[in-house]
Amino acid sequence: MLDKTYSPNRIEAHWYPIWESAGYFTPQPHGTGHYCIMIPPPNVTGSLHMGHGFNNTIMDTLIRYQRMNGVRTLWQAGTDHAGIATQMVVERQLTAQDLTRHDLGREAFINRVWEWKAESGGHITRQLRRLGSSLDWPNERFTLDDGLSAAVREVFVRLFDEGLIYRGKRLVNWDPVLHTAVSDLEVLSEDEAGHMWDIRYPLSNGNGELIVSTTRPETLLGDCAVAVNPDDERYQHLIGATVQLPLTGRQIPIIADNYADPSFGTGCVKITPAHDFNDYAVWQRHRDTPTLIQQPHGGLINIFTPDAVIRANQPNEGELLPAAYVGLDRVTARQRIVADLQAHGLLVGIKNHTLRVPRGDRSGAIIEPYLTDQWYVSMASLAAPAIAAVENGQVRFIPEQWQNTYFDWMRNIQDWCISRQIWWGHRIPAWYDATGAVYVGRSETDVRTKYKLANDLLLKQDEDVLDTWFSSALWPFSTLGWPESTERLREFYPTAVLITGFDIIFFWVARMLMMGIKFMGDVPFRDIYIHGLVRDAHGNKMSKSKGNVLDPIDLIDGIDLDSLLMKRTSGLMQPHLADKIAQQTRHEFPNGIPAFGTDALRFTFAALATTGRDIQFDLGRIEGYRNFCNKLWNASRYVLLNTAEHDCGQTGAALELSAADRWITVQLNCTIQSVRDALDNYRFDLAAQAVYDFTWNDFCDWYLELSKPVLTNKTVSAAAQRGTRQTLVQTLETLLRLLHPLMPFMTEEIWQKVKPLAGASGETIMLAAYPIAIKPSTADQSAVAEINWVQQVILGIRRIKGEMNIAPSKALPIVIANATAQEQEWLDSALPYLTFLARVESIQQLGANETLANAALTLVGEMKIFIPLAGLIDKTAELTRLEKDISRLESDCERLSTKLANPDFVARAPAAVVNKERERLAEQQTALTQLKTQHNHLMQSLQ
Incomplete structure (x- = not known):
């Protein structure tokens, strides 16, 4: 018998270890076809957030659904080494000991990171278990394990040998604190208050000046030109002339380019190609003109060190960078340069200006466009077949409109900077000799054989590591054993569907498509289900600074107000912001957050999963679905109390089905078909709504009530009572199987009690067959009409009583x-x-x-x-x-x-x-x- 009170934490703690230890999550030996989902590998440093909770609920629902359909299913588990994030964690530990990674050296530092991973790197996988995620844990992969590392080296070497990987000097996003290039995804740009400086650039002939507006006056030291629009009549006569670059003694040309907007400011734009991506594009268009060729370094002048400090002049540069600024960080250099401009009468004015400031998501430092030597992947030839795969329907986006975002990026794709200047990650498999010649191979031994190098030739491996997204791009096939032709690879590639957010279509989805087609000759997945962001109840993005972040584990286990306040305000440097968040928390959660349990949380995520939209998470919804769990629990207790000690048809004795028995069976089968259709089409919200309506309205509010006169009336025949008892247990057992992919824990707990009464068998509900709808007979359809009529009669009488204020019991x-x-x-x-x-x-x-x-x-x-x-x-x-x-x-x-x-x-x-x-x-x-x-x-x- 079920406990009187539904206690989700006890049930969840009981069942998950049983499922995992029994091996139910691994592909079952018997099954038809195959179905595979690759988990978007969470960072090894990470902890569960609402986005993880949402997309893992969606993936687990699909996996459990297909597993119960008798398909061999694989939900591939794994984590990402998260190069920058993980290195920062360990470096902070070293800082607390007054050490740096350089004090340890590369090898010792890497060993230190592996030690950290062994001790603390599994936090998020433990949390995923709390969600009920039925991942194939025994075959869990890590992007730095031996097999995946071999795959990364293989891909790098093959692409290099084909000329698709190269090394070159280009502009990148540079983090001056972490001293590495970072991807666009690792750059957060937000509006911040700043200034606009108007500066005089005197014409070299002494007959006038141009006024140039800039938000970064310190970068004028690297200017190579001033651009004006070719159609701007004010400046057409000056195109080809030169101006004196303030404070430097250099002369730079005035060039014509459409990038200059006549309606913005004065219409004159300083061009600093080594420190601005737009300026770099202008430089590329004009780089072969004589006026730029004559500039130092062809106009591509880098003024910073990796620390964003004004660098020293190199030999043969002379006084390219004025000595007064060398050694100053960019903030101090700006202050000094503005003061000097003012002293020389070259500063026209300063005005307040709001601008988009790019900051590193890990360090918080302002990102610097920076000119460095990096490794790149040439993308155009890789992108073409990946574009075609979506165009011809081989791969489809759900919702379909996301393919437009994909096409827009892919058809304008830029080469991919894949090198990072850190130690934790896949070290680039390239070696250099004393002359700087580069050799690429799977190992140093392979390099010497491949290039026929003498054994005594001294080689040094490249210090850089690969962008974390490089190994992630190989995830769908590297996790299955590639480059070896493994049985898992042959069976489960290509995978069925990718579940992911829209924010990584470029960084992960597109690159997996390109790499899968390139190295496997087939797309890595057939469907791409794109979901929105999980926002708060007011539609705001969840962020620590707003104090509106919800932790899924807090929703599952509950948390008292003091602990919630501490979590929300921890790490915030501004006291006024911490106070504001504390006040908001007390207002929203005066008693803290109650324990809702995993099943209620999962059902809430499914119910909110409307295609293509952001998810507004309201605690009122999860509270409602916690009530739904209670409703089902109490209904199950009623069924068991009225059937456990009785004949429910097991003896083979005659039974008789009432109209209500037939009606609920028809309603159940209609619901089964609706849920199946919804899950097959990724409409988790419709699946949740259909099963909710049936459970709450048809089963609990009507059928259980209709069963009572049959079970309690002594004049009703034994055959009719057996028929109703059998219908009760079979309907509940089927309903539990129908609900299981959405609510795995409580359905397992109840199913174990109900299955012997319903004639079901098996060790676990997750391996039981998913319900299939049965077409109603003529007698069943007649019963539906009858019970619908009975309901109208009952509701009509109840309505009159309610409106006339007559007691319902009278x-x-x-x-x-x-x-x-x-x-x-x-x-x-x-x-x-x-x-x-x-x-x-x-x-x-x-x-x-x-x-x-x-x-x-x-x-x-x-x-x-x-x-x-x-x-x-x-x-x-x-x-x-x-x-x-x-x-x-x-x-x-x-x-x-x-x-x-x-x-x-x-x-x-x-x-x-x-x-x-x-x-x-x-x-x-x-x-x-x-x-x-x-x-x-x-x-x-x-x-």
Whole structure:
């Protein structure tokens, strides 16, 4: 028997270790076909957030669904080494000991990181288990394990040998704190208050000046030109002339380029190609012009060290960078340069200006566009077949509109900077000799053999590591054993679907497509389900600075207010912001967050998973679904209490199915088909809604109540009681299997108790067959019509009692008029239901044209149900109710009449729709006539 109270934490803690230790998550030996999902590998440094909770719920739902469909399923587990993030964690530990990684040296530092991973790197995988994620843990992969490392080296070497990987000097996002290039995804740009400086650039001939506006005056030391728009009449005569670059003694040309916007500022733009991506593009368009060729370094002047400090002049550069600024960091250099410009009369003015400031997501430092030697992948030839795969339908985006985002990036793709200047990661498999010649191979031994190098030639391996996204791009096939031809690779590649957020379409999705096609000859997945971001209840993005971050584990386990306040304000440097967050938290959660359990959280995520939209997470929703869990738990207790010690059809004795038994079976099968259709089409919200409606309304609110008169009435036959008991247990058992992919824990707990009564077998519900809809028989369809009619009768009587303020438990006589022969038959068989659920005391019949004064009226079709009101109600109140219903029906009739009078509607709408509307109008007009008649009778009784 189930516990009296639903306790999710106890159930979850009990079942997950059993599932995992039994090996249920690995591909089962018997099955038809195969189905594979690759987990987007979470960072080894990470902890579970709402986005993880959402997409893992979606993936686990699909995996459990397909597993129960008898398919061999693989949900590939794994984590990403998270190069920069992990290195920062360990470096912070060293800083606390007054050490740096350079004090340890590369090898010792790497060993230190591996030690950290062994001790603390599994936090997020433990949290994923709390979500019920049925990942193939025994075959968990790590992007730096031996197999994946071999795959990374293989891909690098092959691409290099084909000329698709090269080394070159280009502009990158540079983090001056971490001393490495970073990807666009690792750069967060937000509006910040700043300034705009207007600076005089005197014409070299002394006959005037150009006013240039800039937000970064320190970078003028690297200017190579001033650009004006070729159509800007103010400056056309100056194109080709030169200006004196302030504070430097250099002369730079005035060039014509459409990048200069005549309507912005003065229309003159300083071009600093080594420190601005747009300027770099301008430089590339003009790099071969004589005016730029004559500039130092061809105009590509880097003014910073890796620390964003003004660098020293190199030999043969002379005083390219004025000595007064050498050695200053960029903030101090800006202050000194602005002061000097003002002193020389070259500063026109300063005004406040809001600008987008790029900051490293790890260090918080302002990112510097920086000119360095890096390794690149040439992307154009890799992108072409990946574009075609989506164009020809080999791969589809869900929702479809995301393919436009994909196409836009892929058709304008730039070469990919894949090198990072850190130690933790896949070290680039390239070696250099003393002359700087580069050799690429799988190992130093391979290099010497490949290039026929002497054994005594001294080689040094490249110090850089690969971008973390490089190994992630190989994830769909490297995790399955590539470059070896393993059985898992042959069976599960390509995978079925990728579940991911829209924010990494470029960084991960597109690159996996390119690499999969390149090295496997096939796409890595057929479907790409793109979901939105999880936002707070007000639609705001969750962030620590806003204090609106919710931790999924807090929602599962609950958390008291003091602990929640501490989590929300920890690490915040601004006291006023911490106070604001504390006040908001106390307002929203005066008693902390209660324990909702994993199943309620998962069901909430599924219910909110509308395609393509961001998810607004409201605690009110999860509270509602926690109530849903309680509802199902209590309903299951009712079923077990009424079946556990009884014959539910197991003995083979005769049984008889009531109309209610047949009706609930039909409703269940309709729900099964709706849920299957929804899951097959990634409409998790529709699946959740369908099963919720059936469970709450059809099963709990109606069928359980309809079963009570059968089970408690001693005059009901034993065969009918067996039929109802069998229907109870079989409906519940099927419902549990239907719900299991969404709510795995409580369904397993209840199923174990119900399965022997329902004639089910098996060790676990997760390997039981997923329900398949059965087409209803003629008898079943007749039962549906009957129970639908019974429901209308009961609801009509309850509505009158409610509106007349009559106690629901008070038994009342009813009087029936205009009942058809079928309705008369239904009345006879429905009497136990009406007595028990509507508290009907007796039923009388009126003649065909008779009516009843001083009675409340409700209609079921054309059948009238009167409730005599003598001594029960105020007639005036009943008149008010009737007038309200008459007004509503008049409005409905007017709306339908107007709709049907519209020739456009009649001409364009399908004939079935038009006929349906006409039938509705006729029904409403009949009901209106009857209510008006009842109103007149009641009025006459008052006179």
